[in-house]
Amino acid sequence: MADFSLDLRGLGSHAHTRAYYTLKELRPGQLFEVLLDQAPEMLMEALSLQLRHGIHWQTDAAGPPLWRLSVRRREDVEPVDLVDLLTRDHLRIDRLFASALHKVNAEDLAGAEPDFRTYVTGLRRHIQVENELIVPLLDLPRHPSGQDPTSVMLREHEEILEQTALLESQFDEGVDAGWEVAPYFALISGALAKHEGREETNLFPHWSRALRSLPDGGTELLARAKAILAGESRDAKAR
Known part of the structure; x- marks a missing residue:
């Protein structure tokens, strides 16, 4: 179960700012559920770059109309390569x-x-x-x-x-x-x-x-x- 839910639906271009200031406070062991009404790849890749690749995300449900992601600190999951x-x-x-x-x-x-x-x-x-x-x-x-x-x-x-x-x-x-x-x-x-x-x-x-x-x-x-x-x-x- 997620510790927090971050709903970015309906925010348009402001979704990036909200996500950045929220996810940069992600603590070890925490799991965030992120809800989006748009494909997450561009947003999450940009956030990962800004946060020095410090987050790991995966898509649990793919839209449209709803995308549901799980986001953790990168060190909380095993390296993929x-x-x-x-x-x-x-x-x-x-x-x-x-x-x-x-x-x-x-x-x-x-x-x-x-x-x-x-x-x-x-x-x-x-x-x-x-x-x-x-x-x-x-x-x-x-x-x-x-x-x-x-x-x-x-x-x-x-x-x-x-x-x-x-x-x-x-x-x-x-x-x-x-x-x-x-x-x-x-x-x-x-x-x-x-x-x-x-x-x-x-x-x-x-x-x-x-x-x-x-x-x-x-x-x-x-x-x-x-x-x-x-x-x-x-x-x-x-x-």
């Missing part, structure tokens, strides 16, 4: 980094360090999945100039890892004040945002198409990626 898993992991890494940055700005260095350390572990595992598991199997054609999406991604991975290692060394040596590490956080924050945006726009659609062409739809790759992200596998190429 490898790209879905990576998109979610982007969000998880971003939240950890943002939490550490917020605590640094508040001079809560003791609270910032655990979030930052978890971010570091998550970042390295995420990059391992993309560099060692995905690139060899789902690669796009490379360009001699090195400006193709895969080459750009690999260079940015190296740069972000180097920047993260510099910040990590600061925590290893001991941080006494937020201003000591704030510039490193600012540098990495900007690099992550630009990198993830380019990756989700330029590479994720290609990877999704490539996964659909595999005999098992990428089920084995999804399982291997989950194991790496969970720290259960160190060798992406072993299986």
Whole structure:
């Protein structure tokens, strides 16, 4: 049974605004029933994009005249494929980094360090999945100039890892004040945002198409990626 019902019928162009401000408050474990008098695809895809792909929706009843949807937070359902898993992991890494940055700005260095350390572990595992598991199997054609999406991604991975290692060394040596590490956080924050945006726009659609062409739809790759992200596998190429 749904926790809440959101009736968007008769709202026309205002349905998007109502849905956005309601669904952005969706909490873990909650289920929203959404009622529409129009096909939901364009509306829900736009909302998903605005909400950083943080929601999962499915059509329970298709109109006309009535469409009934179930909407949950994305993390409340299992990833449907490898790209879905990576998109979610982007969000998880971003939240950890943002939490550490917020605590640094508040001079809560003791609270910032655990979030930052978890971010570091998550970042390295995420990059391992993309560099060692995905690139060899789902690669796009490379360009001699090195400006193709895969080459750009690999260079940015190296740069972000180097920047993260510099910040990590600061925590290893001991941080006494937020201003000591704030510039490193600012540098990495900007690099992550630009990198993830380019990756989700330029590479994720290609990877999704490539996964659909595999005999098992990428089920084995999804399982291997989950194991790496969970720290259960160190060798992406072993299986």
